[in-house]
Amino acid sequence: MKKGMILAAGLSSIFVLSSCLTVNAKKIVPPPYTPPKVEGVKVGEKESLSKVYYSTSNFPKIDGLFEEWQNLDGVHTHEQVYGGLLDPKNADGFFVVRTDGENLYIYADVTDNDAGVNAYEAGQAWRGDSVEFFFGTDTSKHNSFKESDVRVRIIPRSKTDKFDVSIGINDQEVQSDDIKAAVVYGEKGYQVEAKFPLSILSNKPLKLNQNLRFDFQVNDADGGKERTGLLHWNSPNDNTYADPASWGNARVVALPE
Numbered sequence: 001m002k003k004g005m006i007l008a009a010g011l012s013s014i015f016v017l018s019s020c021l022t023v024n025a026k027k028i029v030p031p032p033y034t035p036p037k038v039e040g041v042k043v044g045e046k047e048s049l050s051k052v053y054y055s056t057s058n059f060p061k062i063d064g065l066f067e068e069w070q071n072l073d074g075v076h077t078h079e080q081v082y083g084g085l086l087d088p089k090n091a092d093g094f095f096v097v098r099t100d101g102e103n104l105y106i107y108a109d110v111t112d113n114d115a116g117v118n119a120y121e122a123g124q125a126w127r128g129d130s131v132e133f134f135f136g137t138d139t140s141k142h143n144s145f146k147e148s149d150v151r152v153r154i155i156p157r158s159k160t161d162k163f164d165v166s167i168g169i170n171d172q173e174v175q176s177d178d179i180k181a182a183v184v185y186g187e188k189g190y191q192v193e194a195k196f197p198l199s200i201l202s203n204k205p206l207k208l209n210q211n212l213r214f215d216f217q218v219n220d221a222d223g224g225k226e227r228t229g230l231l232h233w234n235s236p237n238d239n240t241y242a243d244p245a246s247w248g249n250a251r252v253v254a255l256p257e
Helices: 002-023 122-127
Strands: 050-054 079-082 091-099 103-112 130-136 150-156 165-169 180-186 189-197 211-220 229-232 248-254
Touching: 050 211, 091 130, 091 211, 091 229, 103 130, 103 150, 103 211, 122 130, 122 150, 122 165, 122 211, 150 180, 150 189, 165 180
Parallel strands: 050 091, 050 248
Antiparallel strands: 079 229, 091 103, 103 189, 130 150, 130 211, 150 165, 180 189, 211 229, 211 248
C-alpha cells in the first residue's frame, strides 16, 4: 500500500512539473535584428539603369522653377550606406539627368525633414546637407579615378537666395560663369538643378545611345551636426569617392516629346 502511494505521488509530481514547464515555456520570437519594413520602399531596391535625356533644342533653364524636369524618369537614392534603416520621410533623393551634348544638367528632389544650409568649404561639405554625383564616360572596369571620372558636390548656402550655391569638383571649389545652379527649400526638403559644361568635367560631348557611368549621393546632417546619414543610388558602401567600379550604368537616350 505504501509503495502504491509513493508511486502515485511520484507520478503526480512529474505531471505537475511537466505542466509547469509547458505553461512557462518561452515563446519563439523573431530575432531583434530583423529590419522593420518601410512603407512604400523595398530596402535595397534600385533602378538598373540611369537615363540621360538628350536634346539639342529642348534643355533646362537654371532658374529654380523645375518645370523642365516634370514627368521624366529618374533614380532614387535607396541605398542607405549608414545612418540607420532607410526612412524616405527622413532623407531620400530623386535624381534626373539631361544633356544637350555639350552640357550636363542635373536635377535632385531631396526629402529631408531637417534640411539646413551648409557652411563647410567644398572639400569638407560632405559633412553637411548636400548632394553629389559621380560621372564618367570610360565604361571599362577600373577601381581608381581616370581623367574622365569626376566627383561633383552641389552645396546649398542660403534658404533665401536660391542662387547662393557652391560647387566642388573632386573636392576643389570651382567658380565659373558657365556653371549654373539653384537650390529651393520647401516644407519637406529642397530641390536642386544645375548645369555643368562637359569640358569643365574633363569630358568630350555626349552622343545618343552612349553608355556612361553614374552614381548619386545625398548627405544628410540632422540637427546641425556632422553627417548623420549617407545615401547612394547604386553603391551600398562608402566607396564611390575612390572606386568608379562601384558606380552604376547609364545611357544617353532621346528626350521624349
